[in-house]
Amino acid sequence: MSQLSADKLSVAFAGLKALSDVDLTITPGLITGLIGPNGAGKTTLVNVLTGFQTPTGGAVSLDTASAKLNLSGLKPYEIRRRGIARTFQGGRLFRDLAVIDNLEVTGVGLGQSRSKARAEAAAMLDWIGIGALQNRIAGTLPYTDERRVAIGRALIGKPDYILLDEPAAGMSGPEAADLAALIRRIAAEIGCGVLLIEHNVGLVLSLCDHIVVLDSGVVIETGVPASIRVSEKVRHAYMGTAAETNLPVLEVLA
Amino acid sequence: MQTLFDALSLGSLYALGALGIALIFGVMRLVNFAHGDVISFSIFGLLWPSVDAVAIVFAGELPWFLLIPFVLAMGAGLSVLSEIIVFRRFRRANPATMMIASFALGFVIRYFLLMLFSSRPKSISLLPALSQPVEILGARIPLLQVITIAATIAILFALTAFLKRTRFGLEMRAAAENFTMARMLGVRANRVIMGAFALSGALAAAIGLILAAQTGTVDIQMGASVMLMAFIATVIGGLGSLPGAVLAGFLLGAASVVMQTVLPIDARPFRDAFVYGAVILVLIFRPQGLIAARGTKERV
DSSP: OOEEEEEEEEEEETTEEEEEEEEEEEOTTOEEEEEOSTTSSHHHHHHHHTTSSOOSEEEEEEEOSSOEEEOTTOOHHHHHHTTEEEOOTTOOOOTTSBHHHHHHHHHHHTTOOHHHHHHHHHHHHHHHTOGGGTTSBGGGSOHHHHHHHHHHHHHTTOOSEEEEESTTTTOOHHHHHHHHHHHHHIIIIIOOEEEEEOSOHHHHHHHOSEEEEEETTEEEEEEOHHHHHTOHHHHHHHHHTTTTSOTHHHHHHO | OHHHHHHHHHHHHHHHHHHHHHHHHHHHOOOOTTHHHHHHHHHHTTBOSOOOSBOOBTTTTSOHHHHHHHHHHHHHHHHHHHHHHTGGGGTTSOHHHHHHHHHHHHHHHHHHHHHHHOSSOEEOOSSGGGGSEEEETTEEEEHHHHHHHHHHHHHHHHHHHHHHHSHHHHHHHHHHHOHHHHHHTTOOHHHHHHHHHHHHHHHHHHHHHHHHHHHSEEOTTHHHHHHHHHHHHHHHHOTTOHHHHHHHHHHHHHHHHHHHHHSOGGGGGGHHHHHHHHHHHHHHHOTTOSSOOGGGOOOO
16 A cells, blocks of 8 residues: 655754654545644654655655655655655745746646646646636735645645645634645545644644644654544643643643 | 937946846855956957957957857856856855855956956957947937847847746746755756856856947956946845846946936046945835845745
8 A cells, every 4th residue: 555654753953852753654545634732843754754854763665556665865856756745834935936837837846848837737726726816926925825826836746645834824714614625625636645734733633534643752642533632642742831832722622 | 319328228238247147146145256257258258368459359250140159158158167167066155155256266267367368458349330320319329339228128038038938947937036945846956057157157248248349448357347336236126136137237327327427527537436325325225125036035
């Protein structure tokens, strides 16, 4: 079976352990949630999975139907070309470029011809439902549209896996609900394995098939939403840092 | 009328120079102070080494449609070579280090020319047909000025089309805005950087050609004054912003020419001081430049 997996990943920054022996599996077509208090190591984990950060221990591997690839040591674009895409906190689009150019340059970076990249970019914007925005300069977009463009950019080339780093940050309730619908379609229609990092725990609990809880670089709990919801360990991790965490988290967990 | 053409043709030179600097700054955060020496070099590439006062132009017999590409190729070649030999090694260095390296490279090029040609200005007659005046709306304008302006506008359109329409242009625009991100997406970094250097060098060569044809002399310092103004244009245009560089180049050219005509006679020798004063005012009120480039912040 195809899957993207982290095996005993560790990252240490000058003595500080950002991740210790983290195991994680992402499966195509399923949505995996990654939650944890601030500083738990969630973004670090995504950085390691996508080649932005070299782990100090452990390995990342990609199982496909035919082979098992070790991804450790590959550069970000090499990992992207193997079908693992990501978004960044805050979107990080090319702000001076038109929306469609943002997607197109990704296709070109993946080695497509310009005309093919353009056609796919236009089709992708339509699929997301923001086809009307294609000629807008990315830097002028409202926040939520910027996020959707960033997701569109990550979906260029039909990756097998997509890692979303806080896609709903700063969104209102209805906006987050729209985003949730989009994420479901990504898993169901494109068949991506989705890793969703979110502070909005309510969104994660309602959307994910499987959830991993990280605290201080250690996986403290894994399971289906129903079991995470009632987990004492998870509640404790969030309670312990309640001062920095959004309060809705507690309401949902309680 | 004459003033307008003077302003436009001087502005053209500054705009082309600023564009060459902004292109490289965009992709590498490098302020290339060797740019002025590339300007000089591309013209000296036409000459046999000699210390005579009259330049021995070995390529001078070439018809213009071969001469121009030859000079442009000379500039592009030197520029690409400087990226391969020098700047590539500083890819990860901080901008100040790269800037110092560019100064050093500039000195190397200048002293290389000094060795072969001495510091004496040489008279040269390139494309003499172009010094004929033409009449436009009652004013007698040197044909060369008209061509300079027309060529600059053509270059600007061609460059815009190139950046907008071609795959390479798309990659370059993305890389200019956020190099790290472009690289992560698989944009071919080395090719984009070499392309930027080649374009920048060709633009420098175009300036050299225009200067030599305009003044009828070449000297190894000839690029330096244009380089200085062009650098200022890139700063007030908003470092890294190509439209800003062009706009500021034309504004600077206009400011210089206008001040030359409106300042009292006694103040004219200090024209540049007034121009720089205006530059300071612009920077006080718009420190980010006229058209700020948005991607100048980088973070991973």
